[in-house]
Amino acid sequence: SQTIHQWPATLVQPVGSPLSLECTVEGTSNPNLYWYRQAAGRGLQLLFYSVGIGQISSEVPQNLSASRPQDRQFILSSKKLLLSDSGFYLCAWSVAGTGAYEQYFGPGTRLTVT
Amino acid sequence: AQRVTQPEKLLSVFKGAPVELKCNYSYSGSPELFWYVQYSRQRLQLLLRHISRESIKGFTADLNKGETSFHLKKPFAQEEDSAMYYCALSRSGTYKYIFGTGTRLKVLA
Numbered sequence: 001s002q003t004i005h006q007w008p009a010t011l012v013q014p015v016g017s018p019l020s021l022e023c024t025v026e027g028t029s030n031p032n033l034y035w036y037r038q039a040a041g042r043g044l045q046l047l048f049y050s051v052g053i054g055q056i057s058s059e060v061p062q063n064l065s066a067s068r069p070q071d072r073q074f075i076l077s078s079k080k081l082l083l084s085d086s087g088f089y090l091c092a093w094s095v096a097g098t099g100a101y102e103q104y105f106g107p108g109t110r111l112t113v114t
Numbered sequence: 115a116q117r118v119t120q121p122e123k124l125l126s127v128f129k130g131a132p133v134e135l136k137c138n139y140s141y142s143g144s145p146e147l148f149w150y151v152q153y154s155r156q157r158l159q160l161l162l163r164h165i166s167r168e169s170i171k172g173f174t175a176d177l178n179k180g181e182t183s184f185h186l187k188k189p190f191a192q193e194e195d196s197a198m199y200y201c202a203l204s205r206s207g208t209y210k211y212i213f214g215t216g217t218r219l220k221v222l223a
Contacts (some may be wrong), residue, residue: 032209041123043215044158044200051209059210090158098207100146100165105158 002027006091006106013113019064019078021109023091026072031093033074034103035066038088047089050074051096086113116141118203120214127191128222135186135217137175137201146204147184149175150213153197161186161199171195191221 003026013019025031035047046059048066056066063082067075074091089109094101117140127133139145149161162170164177164184175186184201201214 034211036213041215043120044202044213046210046212049209057209092158098204098209100148100163100204102148102160102163103150103202103211107157 002093002104004091004093004104004106006089006109008109009107010110011112013081013111015083015113016080019076019081019085019111021076021089021091021111023074023076023106024072025074025093028072028093028095030071030096032096032101033068034092034094035074035076036090036092038090038108044090048076081113083113086111116145116203116205116212118201118212118214120199120201120217122217123215124218124220126220126222129193130190133186133188133191133195133219133221135199135201135219137184137186137214139182139184139201139203141182141203141205144206145177146206147175147177148202148204148211149173149184149186150200150202151197152200158200191219193221193223195219196221 005024033050036044038044050056050068064078091106092103094103119138147164151161152158173188177184198216198218200216203212
């Protein structure tokens with residue numbers, strides 16, 4: 001069966017420090033991968049999505065970047081964190097292709113920038 | 115631009131009362147619509163999608179293209195229905211999903 005992992009579960013980082021959040025999927029090949037930020041009152045904001053290795057689409061101009069070095073690995077990064085980067089980050093995957101496919105979400109990472 | 119609107123941040127109902135969580139969307143094409151649910155300390159998960167026309171845990175949702183709505187309904191709320199509910203839209207032919215801001219449902223004993 002397919003599983004999705006995210007780590008770390010929680011992270012406290014000072015302003016100006018770098019960030020690396022990792023997401024991996026098991027049990028499927030060539031998934032579509034997604035990074036969301038979940039904020040109270042603002043719902044889920046799509047940050048990046050990827051339909052293949054090295055293919056990244058950015059939805060919101062911001063202080064973050066994403067990479068997909070392997071088929072089932074998706075990384076969210078920042079060179080210098082801002083206070084506004086605090087939030088709950090969710091990784092998700094769906095089967096390849098477009099259509100009414102279910103998204104499967106990871107457990108999330110709570111990021112606090114101090 | 116495509117948008118999903120959930121007008122209620124919080125909805126409180128008593129156990130056994132009917133529930134309706136509202137979702138309106140703006141999209142000129144044929145949307146693919148979903149309801150996702152997040153129970154306390156659990157992952158966000160799919161509840162139902164409009165193409166399936168199914169009832170999950172007693173919940174149903176009907177796509178009304180004229181009113182551009184996809185409201186989630188249940189005739190008799192249960193305490194275990196308390197959760198955060200998100201409506202989501204996907205445009206046919208794309209990989210993107212647009213989520214609403216969510217409605218927290220509290221079912222009171």
